[in-house]
Amino acid sequence: MAWFRKEKKPLESPTAEKRAQTEGLWIKCESCKRILWKKDLEQNLLCCPKCNFHFKMTSEARLAMLFDDGKYTEHDAGMSSPDPLKFVDRKSYRDRLTAAQIVTGAKDAVRVGEGKIDGKSLIACAMEFRFIGGSMGAVVGEKITRAIDRCIEKELPLVVVSCSGGARMMEGIISLMQLSKISAALARFDEVRKPYISVMTNPTTGGTTASFAMLGDLNIAEPGALIGFAGPRVIEQTIRQKLPEGFQTAEFLLQHGMLDAIVPRVDLKTYLSKTLDFMGAWNASKPRK
């Protein structure tokens, strides 16, 4: 009865057809269906210039847009999954990993960078949706936990940009344990009193939402992002009803008190810099009273 039950292909990388679309000079907006110049779109932080639909960003592009001059030091880039369950269904997990590594040029579904925002240091993690749906296995769990450990050690603020379908089924119970490991690390991070901001982007569901994505000092989201615990199809099949319009969108979550703010991508960096500063991200640490 997990969150991605009965979902059709939530963990696959983009279809060949979609990849072909993005490889051309033109791209069709998923929302307004207009045909857009890829160049225009890229210059607009991958937001539709006509309807402001927020396209998914690669983890590389995300970190580049957050850090000053797009520069950062990547941590634990070489970490990969040893396939702990030796998981084979119709395909082997090993083959799925290899395919995802070729498509993304990354070893797994999160990229961790340390760099500067408006001249001040922070660590940011960006999830990579093209890597098996941004799913969380041991590598994602360990990389984010190490990022938190580094933030504790160096008293740095943390930003995590989620884009993930949840726990990675092919690592079974190991993937479930990552929720617990990361959340417990965030509990330890509370003690140094440096801020953590969770940024939820389209989509953020399942075990990702049920752990670090909902545990920010601030929880913010990009407009229109799908955010939830169970996937919409799972809920629809459980209750046998049509879901209300706009259910599980960022706007729905804001209305239900689950988000601090919805922040358009164009304003994201400024928003992070400003609010991190409000929370004393770069103040000299004082002994606790």
Next chain:
Amino acid sequence: MPKPSEQKTIVQELEKQIAELKLQEGSVAQEEITRLQEQVDLLQRSATAEDKDAWTRVLLARHPQRPYTLDYIQMLFTEFTELHGDRRFGDDGAIVGGFARFNGHPVMVVGHQKGRDTKQKLHRNFGMPNPEGYRKAFRLMQLAAKFNLPIITLVDTPGAYPGIGAEERGQAEAIAFNLKEIPKLRVPIVPIIHGEGGSGGALAISVGDRVLMLENAVYSVIAPESCSSILWRDWEHKEDAARILKLTAEDLLGFKIIDEIVPEPPEGAHADPQATAAAMRTALERCLAELEAISCDERLRRRNERLRALGTLVHES
């Protein structure tokens, strides 16, 4: 196994429930029908102790006669005093909890509760909590920490409920909050997975110092049926899915996700609930004694070490 006459009665009861559930709306009821049908098949196949592959364990973990949380509470504790509600929204029937005495000492016990007959099943929402259930669980744990009572959790759920209200009230936030805040509680915590450990819905009350698991309980990121439907696009590969998900107590001990397996009678917990509870009592007594013998700071240090090491199976280059 139960005697043939008892078995016939159980099958009749299950068939009655199947008929009742067919009148219910929604696929939760539909799935319960499928589950009950599988149990009928299991009983008629007379699965025995020798034949315990992963799928058999799944069926044993869901066995309709298997003791549920309140049954164990009755057998393990005295003076159980149930406490209700999350002080925010409501009282979730899928989570029960309250004060109790274990060998005379006061403790807090919290667990998932499934229903035995159709009416109870609906009241308990098939053991699938809504956010208020997880918030109630944490409220009671916090109460325990304030008054220095050890916490014992009894875990048995197909998963957290996927519904509109659950999403509106923050199912993900409720689970995440527990995962972050439970580790801070300064009293011993011993979770016991005794039936179904259904993903995040189980994990949200399974964080502790020492995690115990019954021999035929299962603990998984996803139900085998759902895994089968995602990977094979049908439910026919649920037995393969159960095998590859590595969800048995032995698998979990191997991964150091649980700390100890509590033995069951050869035919399963339902065959002799008292004997099962006795084995649970022995393990629990030992764990609590060990945890109470060390200082609180040391216990928290070890707890954090345990949590930090969870599922760290990675290659580095």
